[in-house]
Amino acid sequence: MDHTSFKHRPQWSVGRRGFLRAGFGATLALLGSGVAAQAGDTGDALDTSAMTLTFEDNFDNLSVSPWGPGTRWIAHTPWNGDFGGARFTDPKGDFPFSIQDGMLRITAARDGKGAWRAGLLASVDAKGDGFSQEYGYFEMRARLPDGPGVWPAFWLIGKDRSKSTAEIDVLEYYGDKPGAYSATVHVWHRGGKHDSDFSRINVFGTASPTDMHTYGVKIDTDFIRMYFDGKFVWKTKVLPEHRQPMYMLVNLGIVEGVTSMVAPDPSFMFVDYVRAYQFK
Numbered sequence: 001m002d003h004t005s006f007k008h009r010p011q012w013s014v015g016r017r018g019f020l021r022a023g024f025g026a027t028l029a030l031l032g033s034g035v036a037a038q039a040g041d042t043g044d045a046l047d048t049s050a051m052t053l054t055f056e057d058n059f060d061n062l063s064v065s066p067w068g069p070g071t072r073w074i075a076h077t078p079w080n081g082d083f084g085g086a087r088f089t090d091p092k093g094d095f096p097f098s099i100q101d102g103m104l105r106i107t108a109a110r111d112g113k114g115a116w117r118a119g120l121l122a123s124v125d126a127k128g129d130g131f132s133q134e135y136g137y138f139e140m141r142a143r144l145p146d147g148p149g150v151w152p153a154f155w156l157i158g159k160d161r162s163k164s165t166a167e168i169d170v171l172e173y174y175g176d177k178p179g180a181y182s183a184t185v186h187v188w189h190r191g192g193k194h195d196s197d198f199s200r201i202n203v204f205g206t207a208s209p210t211d212m213h214t215y216g217v218k219i220d221t222d223f224i225r226m227y228f229d230g231k232f233v234w235k236t237k238v239l240p241e242h243r244q245p246m247y248m249l250v251n252l253g254i255v256e257g258v259t260s261m262v263a264p265d266p267s268f269m270f271v272d273y274v275r276a277y278q279f280k
Contacts, residue, residue: 044225044232046218048137051277055123055131055248058273059104062097066090068125075119077249078126079161084151085256086116096252097121100270103143106252108150109266116260120251124159132159132245133276138170139216139227140250141272144209149263150175151253154215154274156246164189166241168224171215176259179204181215183226183234187241199234201226212272219246220279248274 063072096119108118124130158166167186216227225235252269
């Protein structure tokens with residue numbers, strides 16, 4: 001591993017995933033394998049027509065319950081962990097989830113006591129039942145909220161968390177850090193080691209997060225590749241921990257701290273679809 005290419009993540013972007021460690025410790029080792037978009041590898045091109053569609057939710061209707069079984073999504077992380085400045089809420093009525101104009105609307109808002117509540121979807125339940133897949137392409141098409149304190153995300157977690165947690169953050173948008181979004185690959189090891197590689201995807205100078213865009217990741221035996229609107233933007237090498245079935249999570253969170261006091265209330269994230277493809 002070439003330590004000269006290590007990239008150090010900004011301190012503000014580390015906090016959320018600390019909730020996944022469950023006491024794993026704080027030692028950090030960066031992968032240093034990130035490759036710029038101009039790398040030009042033939043494997044960087046994206047062609048979903050050469051893949052098989054294995055999961056699709058166009059949100060014509062909503063299939064979600066607090067913990068399952070029998071629904072496409074559950075409304076919590078399977079390990080029952082919250083993070084950030086808002087609690088993820090059991091669906092009730094049209095909060096925090098509703099179908100609006102043929103899309104999923106996720107709402108973050110303060111409750112009657114002034115506490116933030118928000119919504120998260122996971123594609124497997126606490127027993128591991130639901131959709132997960134080893135390798136392939138995973139994509140969300142969504143319109144993000146903007147403004148300080150908002151924290152929408154699309155991410156993957158490996159099903160086997162017995163020795164470590166393998167995580168791929170396809171999209172994390174911090175409304176108080178406009179102009180770009182974050183893409184990050186993690187392995188949280190029991191015993192304290194934390195492997196991480198990170199890139200800021202600088203697209204929102206010309207595009208707007210509040211417009212509809214696609215955010216995707218392609219995983220094969222060698223690389224994890226990130227895509228924005230179908231175009232390759234960044235890649236990093238696969239570690240052994242990511243060679244396993246991974247499930248999808250979509251959420252609108254609120255950053256914990258001062259910015260939560262000025263976050264737009266309510267805030268909305270609109271998701272047109274979530275899809276997954278397997279290589280033929």
